[in-house]
Amino acid sequence: MSILASIRKTIPPVHREGYPFIAIAAVLTLVIFLVSTFWGMLALGLTVWTALFFRDPQRVTPIREGLVVSPADGVISQITLAIPPRELDLSDTPLLRVSVFMNVFNVHVNRAPVTGRVARIAYKPGIFLNADLDKASEDNERNGFIFQTAFGPVGCVQIAGLIARRIVCFVREGEEMGAGERFGLIRFGSRVDIYLPPGTRLLVAEGQLATAGETMIADFAAQGGRDTAYRVS
Incomplete structure (x- = not known):
């Protein structure tokens, strides 16, 4: 070499x-x-x-139908039941939400959590609270996506943080994406939320480190998973 x-x-x-x-x-x-x-x-x-x-390392994404991979590097900061942002028009009832918090030392290139079509992109201006706070999902600037998959729609929301002041999107509505492909970037500290359809089996826990495009977050193929018995603490 x-x-x-x-x-x-x-x-x-x-x-x-x-x-x-x-x-x-x-x-x-x-x-x-x-x-x-x-x-x-x-x-x-x-x-x-x-x-x-701004480093953008290569990633090796697990290849199996039904897997959901992490869209961001960072820590699984919260797993809860929550209603998705209204602008996505995804659900009026709470869905399982997995939040990945990125600090300023993490890779900030975001990757598609699933294979599917980008059915919707919805940007919403907002303020810049610490992205690790729960209310950041409602109050902060964000850019939301709906990925339409064979197992149902998956919501993915980029949330700007206290230092992050710019969300960059690489894709357009209607594009077909493979799991692990790059769809955006958030500059200088932020968070990404994933909203999963009912029956999805959860594969991670709060506090776990995640790698974008590689860490398996959930599994559609194993129906009747942990989310059906999940309770907010």
Whole structure:
């Protein structure tokens, strides 16, 4: 293996959305170095962090019909029953909701949790509370998706956080997507909620770490799963 190939394998690629931010940080770092070596080193650290924030590593998605994979890197911060956002027009009754919280050190490229058609995309402006708070699902800026699958519709909502001020969408309504494919990105700390149809078997627990496109969140194929007996604590 060549040195270049080894570097490419070790260092994950950066998503193109990050290029302007990295360039700005790099230029500012050079300018600051002309003034102060100490502050220049701090600025260099910030530039490196910016590049790491926008990293977009390859993922290996489990291939089996009926699996739901995590749409985001982070921690399973909450599992509860909740009514989906009204703009999605998904359900008037509570559905099983799994929330994945991303801190500023996680990969922020989001991936489709299921294979299916993007039946709806609904953006809603809002405020910027800490994304880990339960009311962030209602009050924060968000972008919601409905993925139509053979097992029913699945809701997926990108939620901006206290620091995140920009939600980026890569897809359009009507597109067909495979589980694990990139559909969006949230800049600088945020959360993604997944709303699952009745009868879905849950495969994760609160506090568990999740990897976008790889961690199995739920299973449609095993009907009569944990959600039918789930109770909000």
